[in-house]
Amino acid sequence: MIEPDIIKDAEIEVLLKDIADVYDYDFTQYSKASLKRRLNRICIIDKFTSFAELRYRLINDASYLQRFIEEITVNVTEMFRDPLFYKALRTDILPSLGTYPFIRIWIAGCSTGEEAYSIAILLKEIGLYNQALIYATDINPGVLEKAAKGIFAAGPMRQYAENYILSGGSKDLSVYYISQYDHVRFHSDLKSKIIFSTHNLVSDASFNEFQLILCRNVLIYFDKDLQNRVFKLFDDSLQPLGYLALGAKETIRFSHLEHKYRQWNGEKIWKKISWES
Amino acid sequence: MAANKQTEILLIGGSAGSISVLLKMLPDLRRDLSFPVVIVLHRKAGNESGLELLLNTHSNLPIMEAYDKINIRPGTVYLAPADYHLLFEDKEQIGLDFSEKVNYSRPSIDVAFQSAARVFKANTAALLLSGANNDGLKGMECIAQYGGMLLLQDPATAEVAFMPKQVLFRMNVQQILQPENMARFMNQLNGN
Numbered sequence: 156m157i158e159p160d161i162i163k164d165a166e167i168e169v170l171l172k173d174i175a176d177v178y179d180y181d182f183t184q185y186s187k188a189s190l191k192r193r194l195n196r197i198c199i200i201d202k203f204t205s206f207a208e209l210r211y212r213l214i215n216d217a218s219y220l221q222r223f224i225e226e227i228t229v230n231v232t233e234m235f236r237d238p239l240f241y242k243a244l245r246t247d248i249l250p251s252l253g254t255y256p257f258i259r260i261w262i263a264g265c266s267t268g269e270e271a272y273s274i275a276i277l278l279k280e281i282g283l284y285n286q287a288l289i290y291a292t293d294i295n296p297g298v299l300e301k302a303a304k305g306i307f308a309a310g311p312m313r314q315y316a317e318n319y320i321l322s323g324g325s326k327d328l329s330v331y332y333i334s335q336y337d338h339v340r341f342h343s344d345l346k347s348k349i350i351f352s353t354h355n356l357v358s359d360a361s362f363n364e365f366q367l368i369l370c371r372n373v374l375i376y377f378d379k380d381l382q383n384r385v386f387k388l389f390d391d392s393l394q395p396l397g398y399l400a401l402g403a404k405e406t407i408r409f410s411h412l413e414h415k416y417r418q419w420n421g422e423k424i425w426k427k428i429s430w431e432s
Numbered sequence: 433m434a435a436n437k438q439t440e441i442l443l444i445g446g447s448a449g450s451i452s453v454l455l456k457m458l459p460d461l462r463r464d465l466s467f468p469v470v471i472v473l474h475r476k477a478g479n480e481s482g483l484e485l486l487l488n489t490h491s492n493l494p495i496m497e498a499y500d501k502i503n504i505r506p507g508t509v510y511l512a513p514a515d516y517h518l519l520f521e522d523k524e525q526i527g528l529d530f531s532e533k534v535n536y537s538r539p540s541i542d543v544a545f546q547s548a549a550r551v552f553k554a555n556t557a558a559l560l561l562s563g564a565n566n567d568g569l570k571g572m573e574c575i576a577q578y579g580g581m582l583l584l585q586d587p588a589t590a591e592v593a594f595m596p597k598q599v600l601f602r603m604n605v606q607q608i609l610q611p612e613n614m615a616r617f618m619n620q621l622n623g624n
Contacts, residue, residue: 160550186501188519188547189529229531372530375500378521382501404499404513404528 161198166206167191170213177214180224180294181357184381193227200226225297229376232266233311234273234328236371237403238321243422245277245323248398252366258287259365261392263356264373265291268302268349269315274369275345276331280324284348290363292354299351305341307332312339356385361392368393371423372402386412395430439467439581439621440523440555443548445541445571447474447563449591451486453611454561458491458509460615465493466623468504470526472512472544474537474567484511500528512539519547535567545571549578556580557621559614563595572599583617586610 162170167190168183175181182190194209201222203209212219235241252258258278262271271291278284293299316328332339354362356373368389374382389399390412399407399416401423407413416425446453450473461469475483487509488495495509503524504510510526512518517529518539534540541560545568548556558575560568562585572582582605587593589610599605609617 186519186521186527186529188521188527188551189531191550192519192529192531192543192547229529231530231532375516375528375530379501402500402530404497404516406499 160195161203162191162194162206162209164191167194170194170206170210173210173214174220178217178220179358180220180355182227184357184378186376186378189229189376190227193229197223197226221295221297225295228295230266230295230298232269232372233318234269234307234315235318235322235324236270238318240400240403240422240424241273241277241318241322243420243424244274244400245281248367248400248419248424249277249281249283253281253283253286255366256286258283258367259363260287260289261363261365261368262289262291263354263368263370263389265293265299265302265351266295267298267307268305268351269307270369270371271302271349271351272305272331272341272345273319275349276319276324276328277322278348279345280326287348289349290365291349291351294353294355294357296353299353303346303351305332305343305346306335306338307341309334309337309339356388357381361388363392364394365392366394366397367400368397369400370402371400372405374405375402383410386410390415390427393427395427397427399425399427401425437554437579437581438623439557441467441520441548441552441557442469442618442621443545443556443558443575444469444471444561445473445545445558445563445568446471446561447541447565447567447592447595449562450585451483452591453585453614454487455490456611457614457618458487458493458495460619461491461493461509462619462622463492463507464622465507465618467506467621469493469509469618470498470504470512470518470544470548471509472518472539472541474539474541474563474565475514487511498526498528500526502526512544514539518544520551523551535565537565537567541568542571542574546574549574549580552580554579557583559583559585559609560596560599561585562590562592564592565595566598568595569598569602572603576603581606583607583609585614 415429519527587596
């Protein structure tokens, strides 16, 4: 059986414009290929048989909007994904921030929080947790609620524990959580320095100055123009000599930031070396 | 039916046992290939550059791992990166996606093939190689639906014949190819 194409390209434009008109969410600059898959997927899960049905529900039922956003944005994330990246944070990037009396870190598009807890663990282990504050933001209030609970499915924990060791961790990851049936609950002291908050990269402004911004596997869902806009937002939100970290297949090359930043040791980490506007 | 359709993209999907086939085919592809080649292989996350390097030593054409929003060019071979789905934004641009696995796979051959079919329509050519799971089947069906060209590794030559056999039993395939004949066939698709 062929995956049905419930929504056509022209209809996507109409729907996105509707949403931007009725609500304060603008998805018109999201990557079309991925968004189209998500829209067809939500039609199948929520049993809309036509574009008109989905459109009617969205426009007339504001309570449906949150679910819609949660389903069309991708909320797949992992702890210590790309262990070598976390190793670089552990051994070089975060220690270099230790000279600041106060370290501010922004995790943009944190989804259900796995990265935020990973960073919290790193900070604890290198003794910088108490002088740090992690802002973990997402467009999606639903995933932030989950993130704030610190409860994750037990299934992937074995993979996360392996990632953690490969990232230079020397303990057993399980010292940070207690197991409850098919879930694990991370100790609440890990989140005492994490602030979970909604923030929409498309429309919200800079809200602080950071020494490190992580935005990994979020920009892949944006088109080039929107990516450039978000890069500007990050640039406005980074202190001089601060760091911007992206996903394994994302780059600031070919963007407006290219010449103001220097890539760190082949990792997807860029240091802000020029701050004249 | 294939006569006046110009190939604009060549997709190659494979799983277990397909790397040796690529190593046989890639060296003989012509340098002035008039379309891009996109390879989607099942592989473990993490050991990415090894495969790119290996294939590069066996190819006249440049081979690179795709990154987000990369502009694709004729005569270049792009490799789907480990642990991302590969999609086509349009005929020039690849997009990546870290959504749920499909058929236990990321990258999924189905996802990449379906996305290509919607963008390149009848000008898509797709070759499915050796493999042990069902990923690729729906992708091939979708390409057939848009009138694209279905190519298949001869199951008799496949290290793991399950995947090509699945297609053979269900669909009308334009050409069944032995590894040593693949490059010659691809070269004939050239529009130059």
